[in-house]
Amino acid sequence: MRPPKSLARLPDVELDLTPMIDCVFQLVIFFALVNEFSSADLKKVVLPAAPRSVKESPQVEDAEHLVVTVVDPASPPPGFDPARPPVYYRGAQPRDMRALRALLRADADPLRFPDETRPPVVAASNVRPSRRTLRIRADRRLAFGWVQAVIAVAGPIPGAPAESESLECPLLYKIEIAARPRGEEVPR
Amino acid sequence: MRPGGNLKRLFDADASVPVTSLIDITFLLLVFFLLTMKFRDPEGRLAALLPPERGLARGGAPAVDEDLVLVLASADVPPGAVAASRVRFGRGRPSETLGTLAVGDDDAVVSDPADALVSLVPWLEGVRRRAPSVRVRLDADASVPHAVVVAVLDAVAAAGIPDVAFGGVRRGFAAEVLSGGTPK
Numbered sequence: 001m002r003p004p005k006s007l008a009r010l011p012d013v014e015l016d017l018t019p020m021i022d023c024v025f026q027l028v029i030f031f032a033l034v035n036e037f038s039s040a041d042l043k044k045v046v047l048p049a050a051p052r053s054v055k056e057s058p059q060v061e062d063a064e065h066l067v068v069t070v071v072d073p074a075s076p077p078p079g080f081d082p083a084r085p086p087v088y089y090r091g092a093q094p095r096d097m098r099a100l101r102a103l104l105r106a107d108a109d110p111l112r113f114p115d116e117t118r119p120p121v122v123a124a125s126n127v128r129p130s131r132r133t134l135r136i137r138a139d140r141r142l143a144f145g146w147v148q149a150v151i152a153v154a155g156p157i158p159g160a161p162a163e164s165e166s167l168e169c170p171l172l173y174k175i176e177i178a179a180r181p182r183g184e185e186v187p188r
Numbered sequence: 189m190r191p192g193g194n195l196k197r198l199f200d201a202d203a204s205v206p207v208t209s210l211i212d213i214t215f216l217l218l219v220f221f222l223l224t225m226k227f228r229d230p231e232g233r234l235a236a237l238l239p240p241e242r243g244l245a246r247g248g249a250p251a252v253d254e255d256l257v258l259v260l261a262s263a264d265v266p267p268g269a270v271a272a273s274r275v276r277f278g279r280g281r282p283s284e285t286l287g288t289l290a291v292g293d294d295d296a297v298v299s300d301p302a303d304a305l306v307s308l309v310p311w312l313e314g315v316r317r318r319a320p321s322v323r324v325r326l327d328a329d330a331s332v333p334h335a336v337v338v339a340v341l342d343a344v345a346a347a348g349i350p351d352v353a354f355g356g357v358r359r360g361f362a363a364e365v366l367s368g369g370t371p372k
Binding site (some may be wrong): 047139159 | 365
C-alpha cells in the first residue's frame with residue numbers, strides 16, 4: 001500500500017544520536033569507575049563499632065593500603081580452609097603466616113616506598129620502613145590474637161638478625177584498624 | 189591545491205560511520221554495569237603505629253616513661269553474666285585497674301559495673317592536658333575480643349590523643365605465629 005500524499009510530503013526525519021551516545025558513554029564510565037570490582041577480594045566481615053573513627057572513601061585509599069581481612073573462624077565465609085590462618089589477603093587465604101609475610105613484603109616494598117621520615121632499620125643499610133599502611137579489617141567477634149599476629153608479622157621480629165629482617169620483613173609501621181563509624185548499623 | 193582522481197572521489201563520497209553496533213555494545217555495557225553495581229560501604233579507620241621501640245635494634249625494650257600503657261586483660265566471666273566476655277583494663281603493669289568492660293552479643297561494649305568506657309574518655313583527656321605529647325601504648329591479651337580493643341582505641345581517639353601504638357606482645361609470639369602456631 002502506498003502512503004497517503006500528506007505523509008509522503010513529510011521531510012526526512014533524522015535522529016541526532018550524538019548527545020545520546022555522549023550521555024550513555026558518561027554513564028558507562030561512571031558505573032565502571034564506581035563499581036566494586038576493586039573490593040571483590042575483600043571478604044565480608046562485621047566490623048566493630050567505633051563512633052569516632054575517621055570515615056573515608058575506601059576506593060580512594062586502597063591504592064596506598066595493604067588490606068588484610070581477618071574473619072571469625074566460627075562463622076567462616078564460603079570456601080574457608082580451617083587448616084589455614086583465618087586471614088585473607090588479595091582475596092585468598094595464605095598458606096601460613098610466613099606466606100602472608102612474604103606477600104606483604106612484596107607489596108610493602110620498603111626499597112620502592114621508603115618512609116623518609118624514619119631512620120634506616122639497620123644503621124649500616126639504607127633500608128627504611130615502608131610508607132604504605134597496613135589496614136586490618138577484623139570481625140568484631142574475633143579474639144584480638146589474630147590481629148596481633150598480623151601486626152607482629154608485618155613488623156620486625158624482636159631478636160631476629162637485622163640483616164635478614166631488612167630483606168624479609170614488610171617493615172610496615174603504620175597500621176589502621178577498620179571499624180564501623182557512627183550511624184552504621186550492625187549488619188544482620 | 190584541489191584533490192583530484194581517486195582522492196576527489198573519496199571526498200565526494202557520502203561517508204557515514206555506522207553507529208548502530210557501537211550503540212548496541214554501549215547499551216550492553218551500561219546494562220551490565222547497572223545490574224552488577226554495588227556501592228561499597230564506607231568504613232571508618234582508627235590509626236595506630238607499631239611501638240617505636242619495636243625496631244630491629246632495640247627489640248622488646250620496655251615502654252618509655254612518658255608512655256601511658258593501657259592494659260586489656262581477660263577477666264573471669266561471673267556466673268549468669270549476659271556478657272560474652274569481660275575485660276579488665278588498667279594502667280601499666282602491674283596495672284591500676286580502671287574498670288571492667290563486657291562485650292554483649294550484639295556487638296555493644298557494655299561497661300560493668302559503672303560505665304567504665306565512658307569514664308575512660310574524661311580520664312584520658314585529663315592525662316592529655318597534663319602531658320600534651322602523651323603516647324598511648326595498648327597492651328591487649330590475645331583472648332580479648334577485637335571489639336573491646338577497638339572500643340578503647342575509639343576512646344583514645346575521642347580524648348584527642350593521636351599517638352597510639354600496639355604493644356604488649358610477649359617475646360617469642362611472632363616466631364610462634366610464623367611457625368604455624370595459633371596466637372594465644
